[in-house]
Amino acid sequence: MNWLYDFSILTQSIHESLSGNFESGTVLLLEMILAGVAFMILFALLGLVLVYAERKVSAFFQQRLGPMRVGFWGTAQTLADVIKLLMKEPLMNKNADKFLFNLAPYIIMIAAFMAMASLPFAKGLQALDFDIGLLYISAVSSLGVVGILLAGWSSDNKYSLIGALRSGAQIISYELSVGLSLLTIVVLTGSLQLSVIVESQANGWWIFRGHIPAVIAFIIFLIASTAETNRGPFDLAEAESELTAGFHTEYSGMKFAFFFLAEFANMFIVSAIGATVFLGGWMPFHIGGWEGFNNVMDYIPPIVWFFGKVGFMIFMMMWFRWTFPRLRIDQLLTLEWKYLLPVNLMNILVMAFLVLMGWHF
Amino acid sequence: MEEIIHDQELESKEYFINMGPQHPSTHGVLRLVLSLDGEIIRKVEPHLGYIHRSIEKMCEHDSYQQIVHLTDRMDYLSCHINNEAVCLAVEQALELEVPDRVKVIRTIIDELTRLSSHQLWWGVMGMDLGAITSFLYGFRDREMITDIFEETCGARLTMNYNIPGGLFFDIHPNFQKRTKDFIAYFKKKLPEYDTLLSNNVIFKQRMDGIGKLSKEDAISFGVTGPTGRASGFSCDVRKHHPYMAYDRVEFKEILDTKGDCFARYKCRIAEMWESMHIIEQLIDNIPEGDYKVPTKAVIKLPKGEWYQKVETARGEFGVYIISEGQRSPYRLKFRSPGFSNLSALDHMARGCKIADLVAIMSTLDLVIPDIDR
Numbered sequence: 001m002n003w004l005y006d007f008s009i010l011t012q013s014i015h016e017s018l019s020g021n022f023e024s025g026t027v028l029l030l031e032m033i034l035a036g037v038a039f040m041i042l043f044a045l046l047g048l049v050l051v052y053a054e055r056k057v058s059a060f061f062q063q064r065l066g067p068m069r070v071g072f073w074g075t076a077q078t079l080a081d082v083i084k085l086l087m088k089e090p091l092m093n094k095n096a097d098k099f100l101f102n103l104a105p106y107i108i109m110i111a112a113f114m115a116m117a118s119l120p121f122a123k124g125l126q127a128l129d130f131d132i133g134l135l136y137i138s139a140v141s142s143l144g145v146v147g148i149l150l151a152g153w154s155s156d157n158k159y160s161l162i163g164a165l166r167s168g169a170q171i172i173s174y175e176l177s178v179g180l181s182l183l184t185i186v187v188l189t190g191s192l193q194l195s196v197i198v199e200s201q202a203n204g205w206w207i208f209r210g211h212i213p214a215v216i217a218f219i220i221f222l223i224a225s226t227a228e229t230n231r232g233p234f235d236l237a238e239a240e241s242e243l244t245a246g247f248h249t250e251y252s253g254m255k256f257a258f259f260f261l262a263e264f265a266n267m268f269i270v271s272a273i274g275a276t277v278f279l280g281g282w283m284p285f286h287i288g289g290w291e292g293f294n295n296v297m298d299y300i301p302p303i304v305w306f307f308g309k310v311g312f313m314i315f316m317m318m319w320f321r322w323t324f325p326r327l328r329i330d331q332l333l334t335l336e337w338k339y340l341l342p343v344n345l346m347n348i349l350v351m352a353f354l355v356l357m358g359w360h361f
Numbered sequence: 362m363e364e365i366i367h368d369q370e371l372e373s374k375e376y377f378i379n380m381g382p383q384h385p386s387t388h389g390v391l392r393l394v395l396s397l398d399g400e401i402i403r404k405v406e407p408h409l410g411y412i413h414r415s416i417e418k419m420c421e422h423d424s425y426q427q428i429v430h431l432t433d434r435m436d437y438l439s440c441h442i443n444n445e446a447v448c449l450a451v452e453q454a455l456e457l458e459v460p461d462r463v464k465v466i467r468t469i470i471d472e473l474t475r476l477s478s479h480q481l482w483w484g485v486m487g488m489d490l491g492a493i494t495s496f497l498y499g500f501r502d503r504e505m506i507t508d509i510f511e512e513t514c515g516a517r518l519t520m521n522y523n524i525p526g527g528l529f530f531d532i533h534p535n536f537q538k539r540t541k542d543f544i545a546y547f548k549k550k551l552p553e554y555d556t557l558l559s560n561n562v563i564f565k566q567r568m569d570g571i572g573k574l575s576k577e578d579a580i581s582f583g584v585t586g587p588t589g590r591a592s593g594f595s596c597d598v599r600k601h602h603p604y605m606a607y608d609r610v611e612f613k614e615i616l617d618t619k620g621d622c623f624a625r626y627k628c629r630i631a632e633m634w635e636s637m638h639i640i641e642q643l644i645d646n647i648p649e650g651d652y653k654v655p656t657k658a659v660i661k662l663p664k665g666e667w668y669q670k671v672e673t674a675r676g677e678f679g680v681y682i683i684s685e686g687q688r689s690p691y692r693l694k695f696r697s698p699g700f701s702n703l704s705a706l707d708h709m710a711r712g713c714k715i716a717d718l719v720a721i722m723s724t725l726d727l728v729i730p731d732i733d734r
Contacts, residue, residue: 061494062493062494062496062497062498063497063498063501064497158376158378159378162400162715232491233491233492233563235491236716239491239716240385241385241386241488241489241491241719242386242715242716242719243715244384244385322493322494323492323494323557324491324492324561324563325490325491325492325558325561325563325564325567326490326492326563326567327563327566327567328566328567328714328716328717329714329716331563331566331567
């Protein structure tokens with residue numbers, strides 16, 4: 001079971017057994033296919049689990065049971081829904097831009113896929129470990145807005161167009177806050193590489209070690225990342241009570257499912273980034289100097305820590321969604337440009353000062 | 362020619378959007394044609410007729426007992442109060458004095474209806490603003506009232522409990538106990554409504570100062586009910602023209618002066634407290650007696666005209682009957698509160714954003730079959 005604590009043992013053994021049988025070019029190709037398949041499975045699993053979780057969490061917030069009929073406690077409900085969506089007729093407006101209309105869901109999916117590739121899931125379990133990992137993720141995850149804009153533009157529906165324009169304004173604004181709140185921690189770590197960021201939290205997570213600025217940055221990150229994933233209370237792009245379904249009004253069947261899946265995948269990605277940067281990623285809960293305590297914590301495998309933290313973040317986002325009313329578009333932009341952004345900039349300054357004086361733990 | 366068209370396209374900034382007849386937040390088949398400039402509303406034009414059933418015409422062929430049933434299908438959330446309006450008009454024409462017991466029971470059920478309507482409004486209001494959880498909270502509490510109704514008269518929504526001259530049946534033996542249980546329960550739950558929505562920062566921002574309606578405008582548009590009272594228009598029929606047992610109970614007419622969405626919201630929440638207060642005064646004092654006065658099987662009103670108005674959950678509901686002495690009225694006109702309230706929508710929504718329009722519409726508390734008869 002050693003590989004559960006350090007996945008590089010597993011990946012190394014796979015690499016060696018492949019190298020023994022194939023040439024180096026073939027090995028690389030096979031490994032890429034393996035990684036791709038693994039991510040696809042993860043993606044599908046995430047969809048199944050998160051949709052179920054969202055339904056159950058919302059049900060419990062609303063004093064009802066949620067899906068209960070299909071499978072034990074409704075666990076197979078999502079599968080049944082997938083089958084339903086697969087059998088649905090893909091409809092399209094007569095005047096819709098066919099090429100862009102079909103392209104849009106894939107762009108969103110691809111953006112989510114690319115971002116997921118560089119997440120450190122556990123020790124040694126990371127497909128791409130760039131030295132600019134954080135920058136890469138924030139760049140790639142904001143590609144999704146192109147898909148939303150295209151979907152809104154090509155649907156030939158005014159509701160979709162309004163939704164798409166709203167989400168354009170929203171994501172571009174909140175991208176700033178997400179980036180700056182992450183930078184606050186980068187000031188501490190001195191590196192953008194995700195594996196380095198995780199390793200640097202071996203003596204305690206940054207949210208505890210970074211004084212108040214880290215807490216402020218975490219709160220801003222929570223708000224801004226919820227906005228970036230287009231989830232309530234920032235779901236203006238969908239805004240079902242105003243725009244029926246916003247940018248994906250005209251989509252049906254599996255194309256709709258892609259948007260739906262991408263929303264959950266994006267939620268997972270921002271939660272994973274938040275967990276990695278603020279809550280130590282797969283790093284167990286360590287307190288600097290307490291060797292015995294740290295050793296006990298190490299018994300819980302890193303992958304459990306990672307998914308536990310991500311689950312916590314996702315739960316927070318679901319909690320937001322099922323409690324708050326939706327903001328209006330001007331209030332949304334006011335919140336970002338008049339409050340979050342100035343606070344964020346000041347916060348970075350304070351953090352830089354703290355690091356300069358060596359006052360952080 | 363092409364150039365002219367091109368120029369026009371460049372100049373015209375406004376575009377139209379059809380909100381409804383199938384739209385999640387018009388709460389029925391109301392169709393609004395919005396003229397928009399970006400997200401800002403320049404004009405709202407309601408188009409009616411999608412659920413027109415010509416109820417008023419049908420009334421001209423029906424007996425008075427049958428007309429009572431038709432009024433259920435108008436404002437289905439205050440059906441009992443609608444029923445009562447027709448019954449009161451007929452009783453007024455026949456100069457029937459209903460027993461005290463009937464008066465008290467009708468008043469209690471009126472207030473229960475108002476409570477259930479406001480609970481549903483509160484839930485839907487939250488949902489329109491994106492807080493779906495409130496919808497289920499509202500329905501959870503409304504369920505208790507509909508259970509009481511079900512036990513009392515067998516129906517949960519379209520009740521038909523009133524008949525000219527009294528009530529269909531006497532109340533169920535459990536009625537008093539269950540109503541008291543509900544009041545005790547809801548007194549604990551109503552503050553929860555405030556914690557979830559009223560005290561929420563986002564909610565306050567969405568509501569404060571949106572959709573202002575001045576007192577003068579409210580009067581000239583004929584806006585009544587909580588919507589009118591939030592603008593300072595004292596229009597509570599229960600207070601000004603008391604019917605049934607309203608003259609013997611003590612209650613406040615909720616008035617506000619701001620006339621914005623939040624004032625309308627607070628008005629309704631305060632009305633729920635007042636309704637509970639009214640029920641508390643009456644529930645232990647239901648006098649003994651008959652639950653109806655016997656009437657002839659075929660009611661024929663004498664020749665003449667009668668008008669009877671009552672206060673529904675949405676405002677002033679009026680019935681105007683012209684009788685030629687036949688078994689059905691010669692002409693019957695309903696004055697529904699929703700229709701007049703909707704007429705103020707354009708005035709209130711101009712210059713607001715689409716999201717505000719949804720908020721304004723839900724604070725108007727429209728029931729479409731009431732508007733479109």
